[in-house]
Amino acid sequence: MTPENIQMVKDLDKALAYKQLISYGGLLKESHKALNLENVKMAI
Secondary structure (H helix, E strand, C coil): CCCCHHHHHHHHHHHHCCCCCCCCCHHHHHHHHHCCCHHHHHHH
């Protein structure tokens, strides 16, 4: 690993910290669409 790669990972880590990154696939995607959910927090 180069110092540039390490710095890039650190930068991405800071940029994505506390972000809600969720992806739905397959059955979850169909269920999410059928329930018309906009936000995961609504389902909890």
